[in-house]
Amino acid sequence: MNEEIRLSVRALVEYVFSSGSIDTAWQINNSALLDGVKTHQRVQSFYRDEDQKEVPLTCTVEYQGFLYQLEGRCDGILFRDDEVIIDEIKSASGGVAHIDADHSQVHWAQAKLYGYMYAKNERLHDISVQVTYADVGSEKLKASMKRFTFQELEGFTNGVLEEYTKLAAMKLAFARLKTASMKQLSFPFPHYRKGQRDLAVAAYKTIIDGKKLFVKAPTGIGKTISVIFPTVKAIGEGKINKLVYMTAKTIARTVAEEAFALLRENGLRMKVCTITAKDKVCFKEETICQKDYCEFADGYYDRINEAILDIYEHEDAFDRWTVEKYARKHTVCPFEFSLDLALLADGIICDYHYVFDPKVYLKRLAAESKNGYALLVDEAHNLVDRGRAMYSASLSKSLFLNVKRLYAAKVAGIARAAGDINAYILAVKKEKLTEAYATCKDKLEELSVLLRRFLEESEDFLLRGQKDDAYESLLEAYFTANAYLKIAKLYDDNYLTYLERHKSEVTVKILCLHPAANLREFMKTYRAAIFFSATLIPGNYYKEMLGGDKEDYTLSLSSPFPRENLELYVVPVSTRYKDRERTFQTIIDAVYSNILSRSGNFLIFFPSYQYMNAVFERFTEQHPDVPVSAQDPAMSEADRDRFLQRFSADNSGSLLGFAVLGGIFSEGIDLKGDRLVGVFVVGVGLPQLNTEQEILKEHFRSSGKNGYDYAYVYPGMCKVLQAGGRLIRTETDKGLLVLLDDRFLTPKYRQLLPDEWRHFRLMN
Incomplete structure (x- = not known):
């Protein structure tokens, strides 16, 4: 046969x-x-x-x-x-x-x-x-x-x-191994944790029914393996053909890779490709994808098939390091190599934008997903803001004024088209920008017409590859205009045009206020989508914001760990901006008294660097005996690793790490056991009061929602829950969580606390 x-x-x-x-x-x-x-x-x-x-x-x-x-x-x-x-x-x-x-x-x-x-x-x-x-x-x-x-x-x-x-022969031979291994595969632990089986069953049912599932599952429950395992079983049964596991941060991609490695130890055969950002895997000093600069780009398509056959025959895990090894062996671009491998793989681990961003999404993947692909969206709370960012675009007047000047004596058509854009933005400035910023529901269709003309004039010159000292400026303007036009096509009632001036600069932004419709559109060709996070609270808010439909499923799970393992206090102190100066000392005293009572490593989170630095200076001045470490906005990956390495389980004394809510240390890090014994959260995490947040508030208010909650309270509380979730990661972890803000005692915030946090006591 x-x-x-x-x-x-x-x-x-x-x-x-x-x-x-x-x-x-x-x-x-x-x-x-x-x-x-x-x-x-x-x-x-x-x-x-x-x-x-x-x-x-x-x-x-x-x-x-x-x-x-x-x-x-x-x-x-x-x-x-x-x-x-x-x-x-x-x-x-x-x-x-x-x-x-x-x-x-x-x-x-x-x-x-x-x-x-x-x-x-x-x-x-x-x-x-x-x-x-x-x-x-x-x-x-x-x-x-x-x-x-x-x-x-x-x-x-x-x-x-x-x-x-x-x-074809290689793929078929492997497909037989894959299917047999998936059918025989069992859950890789002797027992399910509390809630894990419920999550696995719900994920499987969602895939079979072709729906979306929104899951609130506490930290430490084992969400990753609980959604990957049933999805792999569904592939083995022929219900779907591929899974796409999406994350917002590198550390979460590592957790997914570890889950697949665990399943392989239990007999799974499955090709899984991790897509790593181009600037991280590029072998050259600069990420310039041109054949005269990069030997890995030159002749790429002449060598890529041999590279694909080689890695496909010898590897199942196409992770970053494996892809780089074979890319060097065959002299091919590692980033483009990973994109080609993703189409052949049975599973993909990648950032959100490879599926959802209209500027960079994998078109071939979307086109072929009608065959039955499942989306697994990790830390899905991040997708609300990321969605807004992906479906927004901006451009600056100076970018096109610069191109006009550079090409005035070189290519008249390019200079004229760039000049027309510059002139149009100036005219808009005079008409609409009487203050530092302005908003309108005007799509500025004439700007789109001018941008298309600029692209037409630029393309012929760029395609000839006549590089000069102005080439990179033109290329930047070209791609900026192209990205803007892609977003402009999505403009509807969920959008607003935002104009801003600073001295002679004018910026035009198309702001996506509500990403749900766009997310829903990009999910249409996929069979099922599972959104999961410890902080999808309130559930209806996230279901609405992430493109859920009425008939889609929700699941809320409680913590599998003993409640007594988490010692939880609320300090009724005001951290509102107007009160901060007078309450610095209350915060310092609360933190220091708890550090004195137990040794170990602690993290304290603040809503901003300014607030963090103010307390940091006073704390270190008053308590020079306490070892401290502080997050810096300019931290490199090596700096981040050094920060976390200080949180050792065998520290003899205490260490206090200062960090910001919503930052790199407030989610995605895994400090198990005695590596972290206490977390302090200062404030309720409200986003900074600014023009764009106020625009969001007004948009949701005019839509019949509570605009303040949608723009400030829910996003802020998400950061608080993520920070607190760093503490209890396993059944044996014990720790102290202190919430420093009197608003946690109000009905609104009490309602947003997860069940496992509702046993708090007051700390005076």
Whole structure:
């Protein structure tokens, strides 16, 4: 019996025919100046009534013991007299005059495979195949057509499959191992912790039902393994094909990698790829993706297939260090290598933006996710602010004024287009900016028109690669304009235009106030999504903000650890800005008295660096005998590691670490056992009062919500819960948690405390 392989035509031709280098022109072509859909629609508007658009094609091909199920979507099928023409439409940048009949092997291969599939299904003797290039900056089109017999296309298709067969054989052999291992896999611990089984069952049901699940699960319950394990089982049962585990911070990615490693120790065979940020894995001093600078970019596509075959044959964990090892061996860019591997892997570990950010998301992943992928969103509370940031954009007047000046004597079209943008922003400043800032619901459509024109003028020059001392400034302006336009297309009632001036500078921002609709849109092609965090409180707020629907599921779990392990106090002191000066001493005394009563390591969290530094100075002056360490906003990764290394379990005395709420030490770190015996939280974590927070407050107030709670209270309380969650990480951990603010005694804040924190006592 032949083995069956489902394969998209695009994935097949890109694997077999891609060649050349990664360079700036490649980046520009992939930045999608205009939505490719619009370009296709423009070409298709010339079709006749009898022609067909966006036609799904499937075809079964038997070759060398494999049964290939080819799938694709043909842009157009044209009927001209007795002739059938397959039309493959491609967007072109910088004009179409230079494009010849054999411009791209990949494009022609895709068109010919569609021709073969249609001819086979319709039993045609011959068929015409056409590639149409549409200039995104004009109305110009250029089409090249060739006619093939069915036998010619069949021979071509077999040749393509021959090139793919080695990878196909490896994938099939591994798929058998993977499925068998997943079916036999059991939970990697002798017993479930309290709540773990409930979480695993809920996650599995969510995947089967194709829903979203919002989980509040306390720190230490084992959330990561409890969502990964049932998702892996669902893959083994054929319910889904792939999982995508997303995090906001590097440390959480490490925890996910450790969970997969634990499952491998218990027999799991599964390819899992971690995508690490480009600037972290780049082998060069500067992250310049151009073939004349980087040998790992030069000829990348000529070497990538061998690199893929090598790592796929020998490794299951495509983590950062493994990817870097094979990237050096084959001289390929480690970042692009990881993106290519992600498409082949059974699981992906990555940052949120590879799925949700319209500027950088993995388009191929989204396109193929209709086959059944599950999203696992770790520390999901972070996605609210990250979502707002991903769906917002800004640009500055000075950026385009600088380009105008640099290109005035070089490229008149670029200078003129940049100058028009500068002039328009100046006009907006005069009309709307009577104060330092202004807001409006005006999308500024004319600005979008000017930005498109700037991109059109810039592209031809950039694609020629004529680098000079102004090239980088133009490139920055190009990508800024492109990113702005992508966000502008999303503009709706959840957006606001924000204008700000500082001296001669003017900044235009498109602010996303409510990310739910955009998050929901990007999740549409995925089968299921599971959002989990210790701090999804209140649950309805996060379900609303993260794109949940009424029929989606929620789950709230209590702590699995004995309540008596957490000694919890509230100090009724005011930490409001107007009272801070007079309550510094109360905070210092409360902290010092508790440090005196027990030895060990403590963390104290503040809502701002200014507040932290003020208490730090007074505390160290009054108590020079207490060893201290303080977070710094400019800390490198090495500095952060040194800070945490001081929190040793065998410290003979006490150590007090000063840190900020919402910072790198308030979530994601794991100081188990005696590495941390106490946490102090100063204040209720309210975000700093500023214009953008006030805009959020007004937006939600006008939507019938409690604007103050949505903009300040809930985000602030999330930071408090995260900081307190550093303390009790295992069944044997014991510790002291002190909340220093009288607002914790009010009904509003009491209601936001998790069950495991409601046994607090007053500390006077």
